[in-house]
Amino acid sequence: MSQIVRLKDIVVRFYTYEGVVKALEKVNLFVKKGETLGLVGETGCGKTMTGLSIFNLIPSPGRIEGGEVLFRTKEGRIKNLLSLDEAGLQRIRGAEISMIFQEPSASLNPVYTIGDQVSEVFLTHREKALLKNTIKKIDEELQESKGELLKRFILRFEKNIYERIMRNKDPLLIRILNKIPLIRRYRRRLEAEAKKQAISLLRDLGIPDPERVADMYPYELSGGMQQRAVIAMALACNPVLLVADEPTTSLDVTIQARILELIRELKRRFDTTVLFITHDLGVIAEMCDRVAVMYAGNVVEIADVKEIFRNPLHPYTKALMESIPQPGKEYKTIRGVVPNLINPPSGCRFHPRCPQAVEICAEKRPELLEIRKDHFVACHLYDGEER
Amino acid sequence: MGMKAYIVRRVLLFIPTLLGVTLLIFAILQFFTPEERASAYIRGTPKNPDVIYRVIEKYHLDAPLHIQYYFWITRVLSGDLGIAKSAGNIPVSVALLKGIPATFELVIFSIPSIIFLGIYLGIKSAVNRDKASDHIIRIFSIIGWSLPTFWSALILISIFYGGLGWVSAGRLSNEAYGVVTSPNFIRYTRINTIDGILNGQLWITIDALKHIVLPVINLTIISVALIVRVMRSSMLEELSKGYILTAKAKGLSNDVVINKHAKRNALIPVVTISGVLTAGLLTGVVITETVFNYKGIGYFAAHAALQMDIPSVLGFALFVGLVYSVANLIVDITYAYIDPRIRVE
Incomplete structure (x- = not known):
């Protein structure tokens, strides 16, 4: 392995x-x-x-x-x-x-919905795939919307932006566009695509009614559901x-x-x-x-x-x-207390509490060694050091 | 939707708040005798004492309290707040309406610069904690906060008005003032920058903007530290929370972690402070207004108080109460917008 x-x-x-x-x-x-x-x-x-x-x-x-x-x-x-x-x-x-x-x-x-926080991962790491899907969707809509000039214009504009992001052209221009209120709306398609994936993931994790949960805020969920979202x-x-x-x-x-x-x-x-x-x-x-x-x-x-x-x-x-x-x-409990790590014990850090400690334990730090097959121990009892 | 219901509930709560404000001011009025209160509605000093008694009778100033309150609130709602003796015997409402736009103009320009600069510097400071930029931001903002208002104002005036001779103090240059007060210039809002545009005379707007720059800078210097410090500490608190680690472990960029995840949570206390600050500026920029000869509401209130002009002072108090109630309303709605947990109670 x-x-x-x-x-x-x-x-x-x-x-x-x-x-x-x-x-x-x-x-x-x-x-x-x-x-x-x-x-x-x-x-x-x-x-x-x-x-x-x-x-x-x-x-x-x-x-x-x-x-x-x-x-x-x-x-x-x-x-x-x-x-x-x-x-x-x-x-x-x-x-x-x-x-x-x-x-x-x-x-x-606490201030973002579950769907938002899950789809963020897709938007960060799966942008290319999301973009492809979005452009495909826009193409479909363009075919359906013959004659509606304004709609076609907006769709063309959005497609243009998405293709630019896809080719990684003018990242600065995209960054500026993302700050302009009305134009920023183009991102909604991409976000909707990510949210769809988020919902299907939530469903896979056994969250009931994932569409509704995606629009909920963390405080509206129980601890178990929150951990599922995480x-x-x-x-x-x-x-x-x-x-x-x-x-x-x-x-x-x-x-x-x-x-x-x-x-x-x-x-x-x-x-x-x-x-x-x-x-x-x-x-x-x-x-x-x-x-x-x-x-x-x-x-x-x-x-x-x-x-x-x-x-x-x-x-x-x-x-x-x-x-x-x-x-x-x-x-049974372990005698002594957990050491303060500002001034940890010398040598093996466990030696002050160890019932089998010998001299060398306070002096030398034991290495992690494979004593048997797949069994590693860091202790002077097993490393053949002189006692 | 939770948001709409919350807004409706919060606006409905606004009504009893206002009622409380008026009741409080009405209660203060009761410290005065009916004769004293009557003189508030008379121009100058009456020679004939009968005038006072006629006013008492006409305005029901000696009626039982609830009847008195009814007649008083009706008059207040119709804009009759008495006569402002300190402002040349004009009605208090007129005097207020003359002063408010100037102050409003000043605040409208100052508040964005204070809040946005404060938030920006606060985030910068928190993100670079204990580094040079953090120390510089903190030192300069606290220096600004500690400066006496009149002193920083005088320094600005002596450098830019006296030394460099850019513009003179006041709201407008003499030339522009002549045009603005002439009959063919309509003062829609009494806010010069807006009236200039509405009248199609852009140079008036520019002239007014030139005059407003220094008072705005002065207010920013002395107030920005408040926002910077609140934003910095609340940002530091948010940055140490678990969800920030989760966001980073998700592979989000620092920009997203700071400006999306941490900022929104950190803004909550800043919203409170901004509301109080805005209300405070709207009602109390007396010193800045006086030094820059910028006659606004603070200037009017200070003069009225010095001359024991009771109706004017109470009219101003009513304005203050209104401003704070509205500011609180806006703060509460902004809260709910930022934090979904506030929408449910």
Whole structure:
């Protein structure tokens, strides 16, 4: 299986007044084509930042200070997303990789309709196809409207503009035309075409009465419906990779299950690879093929989902597994607290809380190594270092 | 549609608001004796005290309050607000109608420049947060805000009128004033820039525009900071919200993210401030009007107050109440236009 995306030594720092937060320290990760990789860890361990670094969208005052994000595009070329310019990134974001966020009500703009926000994706990434359809429609109308001079004149004018956009002629002229109130109306045809696609996409996602929902504002929808709309935006252009950042955390349990089922079904239908970020091990077990465990800005273990539940190697993963509440068993917690990332512990960041820590753990940072086939661990217990 | 229903509801609410304004002013009137109130309707000082009693009787000034209010509001609605002694014994309504167009003209030209410049600079400032352009915009806008109005006005006058000798103060040059006041020039609106066009005398319009430039610049300098600061902070808040990240992750360009997604949400507080600012300018640009010898409504009100001209002051208060009510109405409707959540209550 080929890798869709590979993160190499990603370093992210936040420059705050309290000090430099070392949020991600050399994160290494890859996602294979067609799989669902779960990214699990406590709050604040850098899961979301890892997801955002793929988009090169780390919010200020954060910065990506090192590493590479190698991404295989639909055409099969491998690009380093961190060295692309803004325009290049914009072509990839939303079209080849897209993201679903935790809070659907926050990730929708409250003042635009659902239809507007979904069709925006088509208008941005599928303009050529929309233009072709629109011109074809205008041609049909031109044939029907023999004799109606004014209508024919307007249609000709609009067709002219669309053909200009199609040939990318005079982008400045188009930009100016878009600012003039009456002339701007020509865009309505294009927008109507995009909205039609948006509606059919909403229907595919199991939204009842999509024509009506498309004209609704986010506040008029329930959380589950809002998340469906967000998923629609993310899947509009059949992305190769979908990053789902705790997509069900803010939803009711019953709706959670339905959204998870939807993501699974869509993954199959659209042949998408998923990076699933969550802190919920139950969801991981249900959704993922492989799991990457993060602790304080590092990936500490990667393995198949069955392997990680049956045979966790890293002391943190072990502790995490033991902290799953089970009936009849004593409930265990991990001793100590999550470290402050302004002054993270030296060496292995988990060593102050680790029951198996030895001297070297405080001195040397363990590398992520393949201990068994497809099982990676970053821990001195397994890397053959002298103890 | 929700929008239409909302507008109808909001306009209906406008009626009780106006009623409240008139009741308040009527209540203030009750601080005066019937004799004092009667003298408001008499030109000059009457030699014969009988005149006052005849006025009291005719205008029902000593009747029970509800009857008094009925007759008073009927007179107000028919435009009879008493006599403005401070403006040469002309009716208050006439004096108001003389002053309002000048102020209106000033505000109509100032408000777009204040609001659009403020929004533009506010967005620029927020998008380039903590960079040089942000600091420059903030420093200059706050300097403008802190300048005493009369001082900045005098500086402008001494540079452009005194030093460079472009135009003199006032609303029109002497030559144009002669034409405007002549009988064959019809003053449709009393707004010189518009009347010039309506009379087919474009040079009057140009002359009026020349005279209005400096007061407009002065008002812009001292007011734009308000919009800039509100726009900047609300833009910063919106830019940190989740939907901005979603929009960027969709692959939208920065231009769309800022000018479509963030701007519309950020405008909501700016609309409130703009409404208050416009109403404030319409009713209180006394200093700018005085320094630039631009006789508008503020100028009239200030003189009336200095000369204890009660009917004029109360007539002005009625105007102020009306302006603020209308401004609020417009603000509320604009809100609903921007934010669909406001349309439902």
